[in-house]
Amino acid sequence: MYLGEVVELGPVDAVWDAPAHPYTRALLAAMPSSDPDRRTEVPPISGDPPNPIDPPAGCRFHTRCPFAEPLCANDTPKLTDLDTMGHQAACYMAIAGSGHSRAPAKAKGENAA
Numbered sequence: 110m111y112l113g114e115v116v117e118l119g120p121v122d123a124v125w126d127a128p129a130h131p132y133t134r135a136l137l138a139a140m141p142s143s144d145p146d147r148r149t150e151v152p153p154i155s156g157d158p159p160n161p162i163d164p165p166a167g168c169r170f171h172t173r174c175p176f177a178e179p180l181c182a183n184d185t186p187k188l189t190d191l192d193t194m195g196h197q198a199a200c201y202m203a204i205a206g207s208g209h210s211r212a213p214a215k216a217k218g219e220n221a222a
């Protein structure tokens with residue numbers, strides 16, 4: 110969850126092995142490690158959280174997301190199925206054909222027209 114909204118959900122293995130939302134990735138990257146080779150030197154997320162009483166329009170994470178594009182500030186991404194096992198994310202990068210430059214052009218299994 111980020112600012113009161115679910116941004117990703119699904120089976121633990123799916124979310125753990127292939128987090129789709131940048132906030133989920135940042136949370137997982139922030140986990141401390143006792144392995145010196147896996148210690149992070151750079152914070153996985155920058156900036157301060159916005160005021161939850163007056164959250165930003167569009168994707169609530171767009172003010173801190175390194176992948177934010179103009180559409181992220183204009184419209185709120187909906188939780189979208191990433192597979193048939195219940196893995197979902199609310200990020201335009203995960204929504205086929207959303208218009209985000211990193212989004213897949215077509216959903217899995219969809220034929221090119």
Ligand code: SF4
Nearest residue numbers: 168171174181200201
């Ligand atoms: S919708 Fe945009 S701002 Fe929100 S997490 Fe995805 S890329 Fe980042």
